Every structure is written in structure tokens, then in C-alpha cells.
Amino acid sequence: MKKNLKKILLFVCVGIVFTGLLAGCNQPAQGPVNPNLQVDNQDNKEELVICMGTRPPGEFDPRKRWGLYSQSQIIHDTLLTRTPDLEIIGDLAESYFVSEDALTWTFHLREDYKFSNGEAVTIEDVKFTYEMLKEDGIHWDLTFLEEIEVKDQQTLVFHLSEPRSTFVAQLTEIVILPSNHYDDNYSENPIGSGPYKLVQWDKGQQAIFEVNPYYAGNEPHFKKFTLLFLDENAALAAAKNGTVDMIYVLPEFADEQIPGWKLYSYESNDVRGVSLPTQKSGSGTTPDGYPIGNDVTADIAIRRALNMGLNRQAIVDTVLNGHGKKAYSLVDKMPWWNEATIIEDNQVAAAQQLLQDAGWVDDDNDGIREKNGLKAECSLYHPSADVIRTNIAIVVAEQAKNLGININLVGSNWDEMKTKMHSNPLLFAGGRHHPHQFYRMHHPDLAGIAYNNIVYMNNPVVTEYMEQAMHASTQEEANENWKLAQWNGVTGASALGDAPFAWLIRLDHLYMGNSRINVGHQPIHTHGHEWSLLANISEWTWDASEK
């Protein structure tokens, strides 16, 4: 008997060895390919190979969300831009002036900006860009933009129908497009006036960028960079083989040691959480025809119990290997964040009590609570290609079980999730350098449009505060109202109030790269792991003395 078992094992071993032998015969031995070995002796390096995920989100076109993830300053310019300390300064606009009532914004444009095809950036291009995006209206809300007036060839005036405190953020994100060369296929051949130009883009493989010879600003140190579209695993392997210079890494890869490399780690407000649809099922459909509402998460007790019962630190430790922080809202650490919304979490007993009091009782002793015959059970959709979100989902489901809530994980892709996200919890993400996302994710008027307010949050008090914040003429006044919208002592959009989301963690953005790359002064990163670091690639330098 033993002999037979041994035999089978032997078969397998022999198979493996045989495999090895066979390969050995077919393939003449060769050393590892390591182009960086030659580079190592160089004092200067002007080309980089970088791995940042599997695709360029937004595909260079603002109509497809390009610009929302700190990508605006690579191959494009914007009217205004931010310093690493998040101060607003001019870019294409040399100077700008906002009227007292915040309804008239006047910009004086610079004359020397040119697109990568050599044509000058004109005032018509700016006007075209904003008007086109306003009309498109899907990812950029510019409805308040009443009129764009061309005063003279260098002066542009935006007339607003109402004050808009987040307009300034949009001015730093909306890239200026060439009116003569913009069409539906712009993604394939994007022309911009930024420091780099796109030379080649093999979808799913790589994109090659070179310096834009017509760029008006300082010439970047790195003359060419190649963006390789690899998953995290292949990227790490490429890093170990020395074929790349900088990669973005998963937390579980962050402890790997590569000679001559270091870990680049940056705090972010890139939050992950679970969206919890606030409406009951049968609440109709979205404009695109997808169902709205979920009977389980429509109960505020469930939403609050998840918020207070989940153990955020355990998620940080398990999924992020400690490379992250607990998160409480979409706007953690920002000037418009209400710090009163920090709640004590991991209160399993209190959460259970809360559910009990709300009528969620486990009558049939199957570990899952019920209320009026409805099981405390829901699906949680997560993009299965996203390792971090998948792992968070696994831990969340596990922790929810302790509360008596059963969460079934559904690994999916965005195409499917777009149809499910209004009626099911989703492993969601967010984080911006401005509060506009907070507005979009909680305002009833935007519910169901693209990724805005997928939970169909509708709290008139919150909406009123948000409107006041939007229409505030000073930033201080706006911030005050943003904070009240999160929690005013009675209600709000935070975990203390309606709890339409259970925000869980903020990731540290992790990268590994050659220690001699100097990535300059990085601001606190926002959602969008890849481009957060690349945002200022035109300022990167090679520090030969660093070892």
C-alpha cells in the first residue's frame, strides 16, 4: 500500500525533474538580462521604465475622466495648478482674478504655450475645452458656467451663474485640448502642451513618452519614459530582473529587497470603503436603467453597525501590511474634514446590541440575523483584478459575520459592477485634493449618474450644507459648511449620521524604485495610485550620489 503511494509520489517528482531536464536541453543557458547593470556605472540616466498598473485610467481624454487622478500635468497643461503644498498657482493662466461675488473669473493667458505639434495654444482652445466638457456633462459638472467671454486674445472671462467654491479645483484638473485636433479618437493620438508627448501606445502593453520639444516650461531631466502596463506581480518580477526603474507595489510586496532599490512610501487620502445603498429595493432605476436600492443596507442600523463593528486596524495590518491608516470619511486629513467624525470602531458588542435593538435577531440560530423574515445578508461586489480591494472585501466579510451579517463576495469587473452598484454594496474608493467629490457622492441630483452618489443618499440637511459650501464665496465659509455636512451634531453624511458608506482605510501609496531617482517633493497623494507619483515626473531628477 505504502509502496503504491510512494510510486505515485515518485511519478510526480519524476515528472517535475523531467520537465527541468527537458527545458535544460532545449534552452542554452544564458545569464539574466539586466540592462541596468550597464546603467549602474552611469552618472546620469535620462530614460526611465516605469510600471504603474495595467492601463492608463482615463486614456488621456478628459471626457473619459483623464485629469481626475492627478494626471493633468504630464502631456497637458491646465489653467491653474497646485504646488506640492496644495497651494493654487497659475499654469497656462499667468494670473487670474475673482470678483467679490465670486461670479466672474478673469484669466490672463500666457502667450508662449505650444502644443506638441508646434501649434500655439490659443484662447479658443481653452474656450472649446470648457464648453465641450460642459456640454458632455458626465464627468465634469460645469452647469454653473454661464458664459465664456473672450475679451482679447490673452484675456478670458468665465461668467458663473452662481458662486462655486470647487471651481478652482476643476481649473487645476481640466486639461487644455487642441480644438482643431479633438475628436472621439483623441485617446489614440492625444496632443497637449505639457512637458511630455505620447509617442506610442500599445494598448495593454506599454506607452512611450518623450519630451515635448515645444514645451514652454523647464525641460525635464528624464527625456523619455516608458510606462509598462503590467500587473503588480509581473512588475515585481521585472523589477527583480532589472528591466524597470520604478514600480508601484502591493503592500504584500513592499518588504521585498532589491539591491540598489528603496521603498517610496507616501501618505494619501486614497480611501477604501464599502458603499451601502440607502434606499429600499424597488426604488426604480437609474437613468441608465439599472435597479436602485437594497432592503438590507437600507436599514440604517445595518449601516451604522458595520461602521462601528468592523475592525479597521485589523484591515490595515492584514491587507496593507501596516502600510496605511484607518479611515473615517471620504475627506480625511483635508482642510474640509470634520474631525468629530472619527468614531471608535471594533465595537463588536455595541454593534450587535444596535442590531438587536433595531429588530435584527438571529431567530433560527444560523449565525445570521433576521428582521421580519429578511436575512441580514447582502452581496459585496469587488473588482477581482484589484488585489487590495479583493483582500479588503475578504476581511470585511469575515468581520461582518461576527456581527451576524452575512456578506457574499462577488468578484467582478467594472462593466458588470456599473449595473449593480446602485442596488448592492461595492468595495468603493475615493480621495481628492478638493471637496467636490464629497458633493458628487452625496448629492441627490447627481444620484445614479456615472459614479456619483451610487448609494442614492438623500438627506435635505446635508444637501443644504453642501449647497451652501458650493456657493460660498470664501474658502473658509465653504469648509465650515463641508464640515457641517458631515456632522452637525444631529445628522450628516458621516458614520455618525446616515452612514451611506463604511469608509475603512487610507492606503499609503507604495512604490519601489532605483534609489537614485529623486521624485521631488510629493504632496499627500489622492485616489489613483499610479499617477499620484507620476504627476510631477517632469521634475524628477537622477541623483547619482545616492546609493
Added chain:
Amino acid sequence: MIGLSILSFIMLQCSPIDPIAAYVGGDTSLTPEQRLALEEYWGLDRPASEQYLTWLSNLLRGDFGVSKIHRKPVVEIIKEKAVASAALMGISWLLSGVIGFILGVTAAVKKGKVLDRFIKWIAYVQASIPTFWLGLLLLIIFSVWLRWFPIGISVPIGVTSSEVTLWDRLHHLVLPALTLSILGIANVTLHTREKMIEVLSSEYIIFAKARGETTWQIIKNHGLRNVALPAITLHFAYFGELFGGSVLAEQVFSYPGLGSTLTDAGLKGDLPLLMGIVMISAVFVFAGNTIADLLNASINPRLKEGV
């Protein structure tokens, strides 16, 4: 073939995945008017039978439709990927044939000896090793430990597509090809071994032995000819499994061929692309079987004569 196309079409019609959402992708949203226009464009508003007929007539004209995820004509994508897949499958088909044959002959000559039993074991075990696990092991040994080959990179880095050399391509091809060929060896080996033993125990071989021919001479003069053709026939019939295997191997090694494209199309609900590849693979398998049949018919009489 037509039956197959109807069947696949019916099955795909049943799928609950919204093809419009799949087409639009995660980055954009549609106004209802745009949506209607798209539906009209693909004829989604018409009954299924009509859709099928349109699709079939287009197919016969060589028009496979437009892929929803790649937004390119399906024919173009298939052409592009088929080259990669053909290289992969061709090499592994040849390799597994040659190696399998040599092993089979060796085993037959050394019948009952340690070498024979060894080869039999390998063939026997290897028949139940899943392709993707084998690929995974190769990946661990050669890419992770020895670092001879890249992981998950299907193209050379930073070079424009026109500068890619043949060597670059081969370098990315070795491991998947190896995986696939190992998969196909067992079949040929066992078959060859049986046939060879049959031939070697026949009377005229005993006669040849008596004449003083060496084992090698006997095999060369009498064995190979009689055994090779049936083995080749069998190997052609193996096209179907080869294609199935390539789907898995391409996934493990992120090799950009028809197999991984098929998986992608299946997962993302790209109907035209999925159908296109299924049809192409059907043609491919059909061709293999037909060749096998023809060969069989032509060699069988001769084989009888020889024996």
C-alpha cells in the same frame, strides 16, 4: 459548423451580461440617446434569429463584426493574435510530436527495462497533470528561481513594435511552448510505444534479426516507416486538445494569443470576439481532424502490407 455557430449564438444570447455596458467600459457613461444608437448599431433591438442571420451572412463575407472591448474589427484582432498562437501551437505541436515519438520508440526498444517503465510512468502521470499547474511550476523554476525568462511581459520593453527582434519573440515563447508540448507528449509516446512493440514482435523483424541487423538498423529500416505515419495521424487529431491547452498556457504566461483573448472576451462579454474565436478554433480543430482522417485512409492499406 453551422450547427455549432447556431448553438454558440443561442448560448450567448441567453447571457445576462449587458453588451452595451460592456462596450462602453468603465470610464464613460452614456446618455439614453447614445445608448439607443448603439443598440441600433448592433441590431440588439431586433429578434435573435434575425441577428443571427445578419451575423452569419456577414461571417460568410469575412466580416466578423467589431469587438466591443477592443473596438477593432474582430478579423483584425484574430489575425494579430493568430500569428502568436500559431507560433506557440506550431512549435509545441512539433516538439511534442518529435519528443513523444523518440520516447515511444526508445521505450519500445527497451521494453520491460527500467527505461521503458520510467518513460511509461512519465507519460502516465503527465496525462493527469493540469496544464496550468505545469505552467506554474515552470514559471517558478525558470522565471522566479533561475530568472531566465520574464514573468507576464509579453513584449520587449521600451522598443517600438518595429524594432522587436525574432530573438525577443522566441524568448517570450519558450516557456509557454514547453508547457504545451509536455502536455502533448504522453499521447504520442504511449501510442508509438504500442505500435513499435507490435512491429518489433512481428515475424519479419525476427527474420531481420536473424539476418544480423542491429537494433538501430531494424528500427530505421522497418519500424520508423510503419510507426511514424499513424503517430502523425494521431497527432493531427490532437489539435483540439492543443487549442484547449493553449487557452490555459496563455493565461498562465500572459501570452497574447487567441487563447487569452478568448478568456478575456468570455469574461467581459465581448460577443463578436468570442464568437469569432470559437469559429476560428472550430475551423482549426476541424482541419486537424480532416487531415488525420485523410492520412489514416491513405496509410492504412500500406501499413497492412508492411506488416
Added chain:
Amino acid sequence: MKKYNARSKMLISLAVSGSIIALTIIFSFWLSPDNLITDFAKKSLPPTFRHLFGTDWLGRDMLTRTLKGLRLSLFVGFLGAFVGASLATCLGIAAATLGKKVDSVISWLVDMFIGMPHLIFIILISFAVGGGIKGVVFGVAFTHWPSLTRIIRGEVYALKNSQYIQISKSFGKSKWYIATKHILPHIIPQIMVGFLLLFPHAIVHEASITFLGFGLSVQTPSIGLILSEAVKHISIGDWWLAVFPGLVLVLVVKSFDNIGEQVKILINPASANE
């Protein structure tokens, strides 16, 4: 004497294969699901005595995951083989007894299915029913019947023309009577063997399809899923994530294969010489 040896050898080998499968199933129930709870203190541990197969990047015990995953594979494999064998029996008998037209339709179906790689059909079916575990189960269940159908059809055909059935017919027995009383008992061994030999195929296909990412939730332990996750983590060199689960899978598949082959020989000793 020699024959006795061969027979006892065969029985031993059957027993070994059987116990491998039995152990897998028993352990898959016996191992506590608590081992599957994530634990940051136990992340990515190489195999030790406490964790024979090591742990994954979330601190879950790989032995438990593997065995529980195999249980699912066995279940889906069983279903696939069972549905396959049942379908094959019905279609095979129908083809042989219900006249030329039915025969040609069924033969045409068989030819069509046999030509295409299993995997492609499973992908198609899984896609058609909307993916998920449902897709995997349906996909595997409805793709394993063609070759067995062909065998059974041939068998029944031969039987039908045999003398005693002709005699029974001339006695005026109904078609149903002949089918159930004469034909079925004869082909049951064939069906059994066919069923057993389908099993390993179905298991491997279940693993393959989940490996490709069709269907299962990450909560469901599944061999294919485990191995596809191993691919995603391969560059940190955690070899145990891939090696052990695959090894156990091969063992189980081989065991089923072995049982099938041995039973085939037991039932039909003549085929031992094949």
C-alpha cells in the same frame, strides 16, 4: 499464482486510490473553517508542522484551503460525471433504438461536441448562464457526455442485433421492456466505467475553468482559484502556494483515474491486455 498476484495488486491499488480520495473528503470536513480566517500575524508562512502547506498572504492555512477547495472540485466533478453519464446513457440508447433519424441527429451532436475542445464549450456555457458557480457547474456538467454516448450507442447497437433480443422481440415484448430488462443491465458496467473515467476529466476541467477566472467568489475555496492566486503572487517566490495544492490535485485525479482503469479491468478482464 501469478494471476492471484495481479489481482491482489489491483485490489491494493484500488484501496490506496480509494483511501486517498476518502482522506481528502474526510479531512476537508474535519479541518476547521477557522483556519480560513485571515490573520496578519500568520501571513505568508512557509510550510511548517503547524501549517503543512504554509499560509497565504492573508494568513489563511493553505492545507485547509486546498482540501476544502478539492471538495468543491470533487462535487462539481461528480456532478459533471454524473450528468455526463446519464445524458450519455439516454442519448446512447435513444440513438441506437429510436430509428435512423434520431440516430443521425445525435451522432451529429456528438461529432460537433467531440470536435471542439472541452474548455471552449465550458467557457461558452458558463458565459451563457451568467457565470458564477452556476456557470462552472453547468459548464462542466454539460460537456462530458459525447464520447461516452458514442460508446454506449455502439454497445446498444451490437446488443440490439444479438440473437436473444431478436427472440425477445419476436415474443412481442415491448420496446420499453427490452430496453430496461435486456439492454440496460448489459450496459450498466459500461456506464459505471464511463462514469469513473469521466470523473478525473471533470475535476481537471473544474480546476481549469476556475483558474481562468470564470465564476467563483473568492470566499469559496477552489483549487483553480488558489492556483490562479498563486500566479498573481509568484514573483515573491512563495512556491508553496502553487506546488502543494497542485500536487494534491494531481494525486486525487490520478486516484480516480486509477480506480476507473482498475474497475474497467475487473469488469472486463479482456481489456487488461489492451
